[in-house]
Amino acid sequence: MDRRSFLKVSGGLILLSACKNEYSSKDGLQQSEFPIHIDSNSAVGHLVRSAMELPISESTSIETLIVGGGIAGLAAASSLRTNDFVVCELDPTLGGTSGAININGSLYSQGAHYDLAYPNNYGKDGLQLLEKLNIIQFNGVKSLWEFQDKQYLIPSDKEEACYDNGVMRSSILANNELKQNFLALLKTYDNQFPLPSTSIHSDLHHLDHLTFYDYLNKYLPIDSYFIEAIDYQMLDDLGGTSNQISALAGIHYYKCRPYYNGEDLELFSPQQGNYYFIQKMAKKIATNSLLTNHLVFGMKQQNKSWYIDVYDTKQKIRKEYVTNNIVYAGQKHALKHIHPESHASFNDVSYAPWVVVNIELNENDLDGSKWQNDFLSPNRTFLGFVDSKIQDNKNSRVLTAYYCFPDIHHYIVKNFEASAKDLVHETVSNISLYYKKDISKFVKQAHIKLLGHAMPIPQPGYLTKKRTLFKDNLAFAGVDTGRLPLMFDALDSGIQAGKKSS
Numbered sequence: 001m002d003r004r005s006f007l008k009v010s011g012g013l014i015l016l017s018a019c020k021n022e023y024s025s026k027d028g029l030q031q032s033e034f035p036i037h038i039d040s041n042s043a044v045g046h047l048v049r050s051a052m053e054l055p056i057s058e059s060t061s062i063e064t065l066i067v068g069g070g071i072a073g074l075a076a077a078s079s080l081r082t083n084d085f086v087v088c089e090l091d092p093t094l095g096g097t098s099g100a101i102n103i104n105g106s107l108y109s110q111g112a113h114y115d116l117a118y119p120n121n122y123g124k125d126g127l128q129l130l131e132k133l134n135i136i137q138f139n140g141v142k143s144l145w146e147f148q149d150k151q152y153l154i155p156s157d158k159e160e161a162c163y164d165n166g167v168m169r170s171s172i173l174a175n176n177e178l179k180q181n182f183l184a185l186l187k188t189y190d191n192q193f194p195l196p197s198t199s200i201h202s203d204l205h206h207l208d209h210l211t212f213y214d215y216l217n218k219y220l221p222i223d224s225y226f227i228e229a230i231d232y233q234m235l236d237d238l239g240g241t242s243n244q245i246s247a248l249a250g251i252h253y254y255k256c257r258p259y260y261n262g263e264d265l266e267l268f269s270p271q272q273g274n275y276y277f278i279q280k281m282a283k284k285i286a287t288n289s290l291l292t293n294h295l296v297f298g299m300k301q302q303n304k305s306w307y308i309d310v311y312d313t314k315q316k317i318r319k320e321y322v323t324n325n326i327v328y329a330g331q332k333h334a335l336k337h338i339h340p341e342s343h344a345s346f347n348d349v350s351y352a353p354w355v356v357v358n359i360e361l362n363e364n365d366l367d368g369s370k371w372q373n374d375f376l377s378p379n380r381t382f383l384g385f386v387d388s389k390i391q392d393n394k395n396s397r398v399l400t401a402y403y404c405f406p407d408i409h410h411y412i413v414k415n416f417e418a419s420a421k422d423l424v425h426e427t428v429s430n431i432s433l434y435y436k437k438d439i440s441k442f443v444k445q446a447h448i449k450l451l452g453h454a455m456p457i458p459q460p461g462y463l464t465k466k467r468t469l470f471k472d473n474l475a476f477a478g479v480d481t482g483r484l485p486l487m488f489d490a491l492d493s494g495i496q497a498g499k500k501s502s
Ligand SMILES: Cc1cc2nc3c(=O)[nH]c(=O)nc-3n(C[C@H](O)[C@H](O)[C@H](O)COP(=O)(O)OP(=O)(O)OC[C@H]3O[C@@H](n4cnc5c(N)ncnc54)[C@H](O)[C@@H]3O)c2cc1C
Pocket: 067, 068, 069, 070, 071, 072, 073, 088, 089, 090, 091, 094, 095, 096, 097, 098, 110, 111, 112, 113, 114, 115, 274, 294, 295, 296, 297, 329, 330, 331, 334, 338, 354, 356, 402, 451, 454, 455, 477, 478, 479, 480, 485, 486, 487, 488, 490
């Protein structure tokens, strides 16, 4: 048996591991070997400890510092009136949960991967920014904001297939009487659930105080089959099942766009996923304002100025920034270490960990998959995969598989560093079930992205809780500020924070 494995620390931050992988034939898969790479920022705690021991190498005064280079951080940067700012992003690349990975010179999504045309009742600020970036344009006939780059639209006949415990179906929610009753029940909410979620009318806020499951159980003769499908959809987009999320969040999923009214909406999914939006925003920002490999690990205010501790993980030096304004668009759970005074506003936020597995294939003729391939099985954490062949068949073919774990399982992120092979094995086995064919022999390499605090779960009370989002020139942005975990909410949260900080 030829077996090698090695570990390498890259940039002091990302733990990369690659190992030859072997499959046993006990589950019918052929023996095969391919490298597995892991991308995780679970070593951050260790980095902070090392950084605190260092002397400050340089101190810089600037107007505004933005923590986090995800959608919210870059939207804030795009909305500032000053050019005197920096964005500090701890990862080597921008994007956060809308990030992408480079495989053979092409980018593939490693997180958020799609959006849909925007109705005209969506928030003006978000629409204006997307229009200014030449991403969308208004279609007056349909009264929708549609995407300009039509080559990234997924044809409706290639959108979705569903593997349901061994049987293939065309969509997750089976077409039956219960589904019709469900859609009729939600009809009363037509046009009342726009984005950003902060614009939902207060008359509907009572729906934030019960679970989606309790709401459905009250009005419909639900059965386990129906709930399994609903739970799949809620986990896939909102990080929690129907008994974890509020009715406000659940109904929003079905009513935020007119797709369940039979309207054919543009589905936009470039191969690099929502990293497309990151690229568009980053292009308009001066390169020297975008600092990757920069971890913010402390913030304090003295005499109206903010003193911000930053660790440059590439150069391994400690820097200080003295600023008038801060936009904090990083995950809020870390505030208990970075700025404990602010943590109380977000201590109710519970995060779903996600794991993304990109699998490169050397086989282009594997047929049967659509763009999104849903997967229902007793293992509820595996949500299926996206096939890049539907997005752009000129590049390498990559299947991107998604796992969403319950919020109690943050430790899994650490565990997967040790059990990467098992995870990839499970992924390849599931995808083989989907194709009814052993795909392990077609796999060239696998990349695992571990996202410990990936998605705030919109539990009852989360969306309507009063939070301090701006105080002492410190503004908070990001989907975990009481927003839904969606691109448009992340964008809007950043815009509002950027405006306050100008
Ligand atoms: C697997 C997955 C799939 C998704 N799919 C979709 C989808 O298809 N469509 C959709 O609309 N939404 C999707 N989402 C939701 C997505 O998270 C949001 O749309 C959006 O990308 C969130 O952006 P954000 O800026 O709020 O947060 P994040 O993307 O989490 O960005 C926060 C950034 O801050 C950085 N950071 C944190 N702390 C620090 C620090 N101390 N110093 C420096 N940097 C720091 C992080 O590294 C990160 O880059 C998905 C989420 C996940 C996890």
